[in-house]
Amino acid sequence: MKRARIYHRGRDIWVSVSADGQSLHLPDGSFIPADGASWLPPVTPGASSYALGLNFADHNKELGFAPKLATPLIFMKGGNCFVGHEGDTPRPADGNQMHPECELVAVIGRPARNVTSAEALDYVAGYTVANDYAIREYLENYYRPNARVKNRDATTPIGPWIVDAADVPDPQALAITTRVNGELVQNGTTADMIMSVAELVAYLSCHSTLMPGDMILTGTPQGVHFCAPGDRVVTEVEGIGRLVNHLVAG
Template sequence: MRSARVAYAGAVHDAVPHGEGLQLADGRVLAEHDVVWLPPVAEPGTLVALGLNYADHVKELAKELTQTTKDEPLVFLKGPGSLIGHRGRTRRPADAGVMHYECELAVVIGRRARRVKAADALAHVQGYTVCNDYAVRDYLENWYRPNLRVKNRDGGTVLGPWLVSADEVPDPQALALQTRVNGAVVQQGSTADMIHGVAALIEYLSEFMTLEAGDIILTGTPEGTVNCNAGDEVVCEIAGIGRLVNTLY
């Protein structure tokens, strides 16, 4: 099953896919552009984000890093205010020299996880969605990657459009990722290339913090970084999960 949350006619609605766009819970069928898309998780909890979780991306940024593929996961937290939905608009700071998209698989926790082993970890997942977690490279500081101003910006974390239930994703480590900017393919990868896979991340995190229903793990992005500018349309797509559209302004 896949579901979304949208605003329409002054109210928030649950929705499911339809051949003509989407269908609200009350049966109305609407075109995709007729609604305001919200993040598909009704009450997002802690946002746990991974940096440098693809070996090819570590190699791509090697000249400016001290991180290696042998290190523990590079983890940081984000607030729910950073989230924005499908077809939303994200501001590009006027003083930013370089701003990159980051296509990521987002893992939504469905039930409490505390000291869970990797073999049991996926049973704690409610579902998956697509994330575009923008990074303003100018604000990164090598002694603390990434800092708050880079990764906790209002509207800088795009999420959606659909929350796909875990039973529809038998292997979260076998999904193709692709990003297009203004129609041109600029990033391609596979979740198979994660340094720390979804199950391993849940085991690692739940060892020292309790994961609750509604918490979201952003699992990192593969190589392929291109500077984006105001007016650019960025489309992040993960096979079987969804196609997430965002515009910079």
């Protein structure tokens, strides 16, 4: 099952999505075509969002870092940074080194505190896709990205929907791709994550109770491609979804 959040007739609502992603089932029982929807980020208001940096060895090597950090690089993201499917993301005039980063996102389904890696996936309700843009000119510390890089308004497209965890047999066996104006610029797999989804859930739950709706952006594979206003960026995680975003002058 897929669940999405849209703006419809003056309010935000959650809808179910057909298996082929072509139609949306509204709470009143009616249907609308997906291509006519106003998509919102499938984020629960008030939920926490955790993000991972340098969680793929190939990306670390690409940037000149050690293949594996001693401790995971984790930072928080505010709700202002998210934008929905087919949304616009502003690129600052001096952001010439702004590039997309496709990521698998795990959505927590029930409170998790001090869980083990073996049981961690039982606490995941579903998965979605994020494009966590980076702006390299603004980086002050690669190991702890500052807010100007990773918490700007509308710079993290997310969606289009959340896929139930039961429909994702192995979150560590999913292809990850990014295309800019049709050109393939990222091509990786979740099998290459340094810390798996289960390990991340377990690790985070040791420091803070994870609550329903909390999200974990799990990192991105190699592939740095600088974008410009007017670019159409498509990030996709196999079996989860295809997320479209448009860069505009900011």
